[in-house]
Amino acid sequence: MDSELTETYATLWQRTRCVFLQGDAQIDPLLHDHTPDARRGLTVLFRPQPEVAARVAAWLDELAAIEPAQVFYAPAQLHVTVLSLFTATSAYAPYFAQLARYLAVLDAALSSLPLFTVAFQGVTASPAAVMIQGFPTDDTLERARTALRTSLTAAGLGDELDRRYQLTTAHMTALRLRTPLCASAQFVAQLDQARTIDFGVTRVNELLLVENDWYMTPGVVKVVQRYPLTSTQPV
Numbered sequence: 001m002d003s004e005l006t007e008t009y010a011t012l013w014q015r016t017r018c019v020f021l022q023g024d025a026q027i028d029p030l031l032h033d034h035t036p037d038a039r040r041g042l043t044v045l046f047r048p049q050p051e052v053a054a055r056v057a058a059w060l061d062e063l064a065a066i067e068p069a070q071v072f073y074a075p076a077q078l079h080v081t082v083l084s085l086f087t088a089t090s091a092y093a094p095y096f097a098q099l100a101r102y103l104a105v106l107d108a109a110l111s112s113l114p115l116f117t118v119a120f121q122g123v124t125a126s127p128a129a130v131m132i133q134g135f136p137t138d139d140t141l142e143r144a145r146t147a148l149r150t151s152l153t154a155a156g157l158g159d160e161l162d163r164r165y166q167l168t169t170a171h172m173t174a175l176r177l178r179t180p181l182c183a184s185a186q187f188v189a190q191l192d193q194a195r196t197i198d199f200g201v202t203r204v205n206e207l208l209l210v211e212n213d214w215y216m217t218p219g220v221v222k223v224v225q226r227y228p229l230t231s232t233q234p235v
Contacts, residue, residue, distance in 0.1 A: 001119070001121070001135045002135055002136070005135060005168075005169060005170075006135075008168070008169060009122070009124040009133045009169070009171075010124070012124050012125070012126065013123075013124040013125055013191075013195070016124070016125040016126055016127055017125075017188055017191075017192075019127045020125070020127075020181060020184050020187065020188050021184055021185065021188055023180065023181070023184060024127065025127055025128070025177050025180065025181055025184075026126075026127040026128035026177065027128075027177050027178065027179060027180060028071075028128060028176055028177060028178060030214075031071050031176060031177075031178040031215075032178050032179060037088075037213040037214050037215060037217070037220075038090050038213075039088035039089050039090050039092070039213055039214050040088055040089070040090075040092040040096075040211055040212065040213060041084060041085070041086055041087055041088035041089065041092065041095075041211075041212055041213075041214075042084070042085040042086060042095065042096075042099075042102065042209065042210070042211060042212075042224070043081055043082075043083070043084045043085065043209070043210055043212050044081070044082040044083045044084075044085065044106065044148065044207055044208070044209050045079040045080060045081050045082055045207070045208055045210060046079065046080055046082065046202075046204045046206065046207050046208065047078065047079050047208070048078050048079075048080075048118075048120065048172065048200075048202045049200070049201075049202045049203070050075070051200050052078075052120055052199050052200040052201070052202050053075035053078050054075065055197075055199045055200055056075070056078060056120075056132055056172070056174055056199055057074075057075050059194060059197060059199075060072045060073070060174060060175065062190065063130070063175065063187075063190055066183050066186050066187050066190055067181060067182060067183065067187050069178060069179045069182070070175055070176065070177055070178055070179065071175065071176045071177075071178050071215075072174070072175050073172075073173060073174050073175065073176075073216075074218060076218045077215070077216045077217070077218060078132075078172050078173075078174065079172060079216060080118065080134055080170050080171070080172055081167060082141065082144060082145060082148070082207060083145055083148045083149070083161070083167065084160075084161075084167075085102055085152070085157070085160065085161070085209075086160035087160065088212060088213055088214045095160070096211075098157065099224070101155060101157060102152075102157060102209075103209075103224075103225060104155075105148075105151045105152055105155050105157060106148070106209060106225065106227070107225075108151065109144075109147045109148050109151040109152075110144070110147075110148075110207060110227045113140070113144055113207070113227070113229050114140060114229060115203060115204060115205050115229045115230070116136060116137070116138060116140035116141060116203075116204050116229070117136070117137045117138075117201060117202065117203050117204065118134045118135065118136050118137070118141070118170050118201070118202050118204060119134070119135045119137060119200075119201045120132050120133065120134050120135075120172070120198075120199040120200060120201070120202065121133055121135060121196065121197065121198050121199060122194065122195045122196050122197060123174075123191055123194045123195060123197070124171065124195075125191060128176060128177055129173050129174075129175060129176050129177065130173075130174050130175040130191065131171040131172060131173050131174060132171060132172040132174050132199060133169075133171055134169065134170030134171050134172060135170065136170050141170060142168075145167065149161055176215070204229060205228065205229050205230075206226055206227065206228050206229060207226075207227040207229065208223055208224075208225070208226055208227070209223070209224045209225040209226075209227070210222060210223055210224060211224055
């Protein structure tokens with residue numbers, strides 16, 4: 001496993017562990033109020049293989065027995081974000097008006113991307129969510145992100161990239177907090193035990209450009225373009 005990525009996940013967990021135990025978790029107001037999410041964005045992502053998604057779902061069932069009021073991602077929602085072209089927003093019309101320009105850049109930037117593999121092992125968390133840790137087995141994902149950022153910026157489409165933070169991990173969000181934790185100590189203990197669970201390996205042979213809301217809700221997410229990964233050449 002990548003030692004730097006392992007340290008990033010571990011540091012995030014140790015910080016969040018304290019937040020959970022202190023009762024300071026971040027509750028998503030839209031989820032808490034059951035408000036439909038009108039925000040939309042454009043995201044390049046990939047999905048885990050069904051076997052991986054099934055193992056995550058089985059583990060989430062165990063977590064739901066402790067905190068049933070939280071929001072647990074369905075297998076169809078699980079994904080790794082390669083790059084968010086713009087973060088989901090209610091003011092999305094000007095961005096979608098430039099869809100043809102986005103597609104032209106992505107077609108060129110992803111045309112020679114090779115297959116790559118990601119191992120999903122263990123969990124980490126932020127104050128608002130629980131995530132499955134992903135570990136790419138080579139630098140293809142990192143190089144693809146760099147190529148996309150460079151090409152989008154050169155085309156004048158880079159203003160919204162990395163607006164929240166620069167994505168460097170390969171995690172999958174699996175749970176979001178809708179209410180304060182009812183059994184924080186038990187919840188944290190369950191996450192501690194899951195820090196080394198082997199969820200399996202995904203061989204990524206396709207990237208997707210999707211229109212999405214913040215939660216990647218099935219029925220809302222629309223596939224805009226598919227990018228098969230067949231090249232054996234480096235990015």
